[in-house]
Amino acid sequence: MGNSYRVALAGNPNTGKSTLFNALTGLRQHTGNWAGKTVSLAQGNVQHKDKTFNLIDLPGTYSLFSNSSDEEVARNYIVFEKPDVTVVVLDATSLERNFNLALQVLEMTKNVIICINLIDVAEKQGININERILTNRLGVPVIKISARNKKGFPMLLDTIDRIVTGAIECQPVQTTYPDEIEEKIKKIEPKVSELIENQLSARWVSLRLLDGDENLLNEINKRFGQKERAQ
Template sequence: MNNSYRIALAGNPNTGKSTLFNAFTGLRQHTGNWAGKTVSLAEGTVRHKEKNYQIVDLPGTYSLFSNSVDEEVARNYIVFEKPDITLVVLDATSLERNLNLALQVLEMTKNVIVCINLIDEAEKKGIKINERILTRKLGVPVIKISARNKIGFPMLLDTIDRLVSGKIECNPVQTTYNEEIEEKITTIESKISNLVGNTISSRWLALRLLDGDKALLTEFNRRLVLNDQVRREA
């Protein structure tokens, strides 16, 4: 039985993502550059219910469209490194703005937990958030926490455990675009699916190719070449 899992932390800058990382990992962390980039990723570990979790703190970004090195590193980690869970940290006081990133992640990968941080600050401002409604609409667990005060941590850790154990299943909502875009997605998605199988969301890849994401195409081709070399050498 596998008792080791990887969790990627994604979120906008200033959502408390690194505070959550520090609260999770304490002194069990280190930092290193990622894949030849100048961007540093912090990594740490946490143990819960006889399971070990490697926590990776991705660069804070407002989107994952590869408009900057930070966005490219965060996007590539989620898509190509395939963490067991991607935990998207949102600011409870700016939820509408933060949800844009969450919806992008939901298009990319299935096992997602949306973590609404700074819930104590939101309550001081009279902001009420119904996480059950959000869970139903997004199709993934939504947990309210305060990373600074460790409010909601037992529920978050229990949800992580239940997700990796297969006791709950995520069914992320998919954004529906206008008729013209949806027709183009349908046209090329089956061809992409034949190429990538279940390794990457073919719908998401179709969207990025339609948007002319050259950086993604370059990275995808690079990894295809590397995988081919590995197979030949095996």
């Protein structure tokens, strides 16, 4: 709507995601609960150039497999509400552990920024992160920041701006699974595409169905069933 865009913040607990949210939005934020959930919802605005970015601070989770209310809320927002950009906040000192969530998000949606926080702490520990190599390998922008010191904020906001205006086109890397799983994906993906009418990533939905994700199937039936009944 106009020059307003929705930006979701996702990340593991204790990565500084909420610190980033608070630093960007300041007093321009409000909290509540997600509809039908006791999970807290925080939203806030940040002005950049001629645009308003509405930031949604998703619950901190280690995965998006809907094993808990927090995971379900975060997963459903990214998949069904389709924010204009999803920023995945990682802890620079624990990248290997944090990348599990990041790779899940890259399978779910296209417009993603990997935001590596606590870079000042990592550098003190002798950890060197080459964001250019990561950008090339992941197919999406990788930005290094320190939310506590507000370091890297101009680059992050400019990158969000360039994605929503189409100046940057994200091409997220596709995780390749063992041949047996890839064959099953190919078999059911066309049927999944018919079911979801290209509204979601058919490959990602196929993966979740192969994993027996009944919660996702119920959510798809509920949301797409509502559309059919409304027509």
